[in-house]
Amino acid sequence: MKLADKIACITGGGRGIGRAIAFAFAREGARVAVVARTASEVARVAEEISEECGVETMHAECDVSSVESVARAFAAVAEKCGRASDILVNNAGIAESAPLVKTDDELWHRHLAVNLTGTFYCTRAALPAMIERGWGRVINIASIAGKTGAPYIAAYSASKHGVLGLTRSLALEVATKGITVNAICPGYVDTDMTTRAVENIEAKTGRPARESLDAIKNMNPQRRLVEPAEVAALALLLASDDGCGINGQAINVDGGSVLF
Numbered sequence: 001m002k003l004a005d006k007i008a009c010i011t012g013g014g015r016g017i018g019r020a021i022a023f024a025f026a027r028e029g030a031r032v033a034v035v036a037r038t039a040s041e042v043a044r045v046a047e048e049i050s051e052e053c054g055v056e057t058m059h060a061e062c063d064v065s066s067v068e069s070v071a072r073a074f075a076a077v078a079e080k081c082g083r084a085s086d087i088l089v090n091n092a093g094i095a096e097s098a099p100l101v102k103t104d105d106e107l108w109h110r111h112l113a114v115n116l117t118g119t120f121y122c123t124r125a126a127l128p129a130m131i132e133r134g135w136g137r138v139i140n141i142a143s144i145a146g147k148t149g150a151p152y153i154a155a156y157s158a159s160k161h162g163v164l165g166l167t168r169s170l171a172l173e174v175a176t177k178g179i180t181v182n183a184i185c186p187g188y189v190d191t192d193m194t195t196r197a198v199e200n201i202e203a204k205t206g207r208p209a210r211e212s213l214d215a216i217k218n219m220n221p222q223r224r225l226v227e228p229a230e231v232a233a234l235a236l237l238l239a240s241d242d243g244c245g246i247n248g249q250a251i252n253v254d255g256g257s258v259l260f
């Protein structure tokens with residue numbers, strides 16, 4: 001068991017990539033805490049994991065863009081588990097698109113607040129216990145949009161570029177403390193987020209959903225969507241002792257569409 005005796009907190013663990021990571025960690029013995037805004041989803045995932053993996057689970061309602069909500073949720077997780085998390089996966093995220101001139105203040109600030117500031121709030125809340133313990137893992141689910149750009153996603157892309165800056169700086173800050181900080185940069189993954197992107201293209205352009213989905217798949221040289229489990233497999237490597245030498249990296253899981 002690669003994560004026996006570890007406690008892992010996964011933000012946005014109620015569905016999609018976060019759910020897959022929570023399962024992957026629990027299968028390796030971690031006690032997992034799943035947090036997100038939709039209480040029913042995190043409760044269901046926690047219950048399913050307990051049933052399948054037989055590990056203790058925890059769930060809490062949490063809006064990562066609210067510093068008070070993060071403080072409450074992380075305190076609840078620490079109380080239930082007896083101590084703070086060893087592993088933090090900053091996975092909670094949103095993605096909406098708009099041409100820049102139609103990107104209103106709310107859309108812009110929402111992306112920075114959830115994707116970037118949320119990562120900062122959760123990391124700041126989790127880090128002191130990792131430093132005290134001399135062991136920790138911070139894994140940020142960024143995106144290939146954190147390395148490159150694309151039309152209509154300036155807010156999303158800017159927020160994910162910010163996540164990479166945070167990742168790299170913090171990795172160097174805590175490198176001597178037994179803590180690693182890394183980012184995973186997926187291409188399009190088969191989750192609700194991608195389904196919503198396809199529906200949005202259809203609504204805005206009238207292009208049939210099937211065509212848009214094919215176009216998205218064709219952005220990946222492997223001509224497919226990435227599976228959530230593939231992102232989870234890399235997260236598991238980064239979370240385990242096997243990944244202790246990997247620090248400050250931003251690793252793509254995208255079939256080779258971005259080569260840096």
Ligand code: NDP
Pocket residue numbers: 011012013014015016017018035036037038039041062063064065091092093094095114118141142143144185186187188189190191192193194
């Ligand atoms: P989903 O939309 O399927 O899931 C997103 C998760 O984040 C949900 O659990 C959602 O729960 C949670 N979340 C959203 N906003 C907040 C918030 N303010 N506070 C707490 N939780 C929140 O997306 P994916 O699983 O596809 O995406 C997960 C991550 O991977 C995101 O950071 C995304 O940017 C990134 N990513 C996804 C790609 C893709 O193609 N799907 C590609 C590259 C990166 P709730 O709404 O209940 O809060």
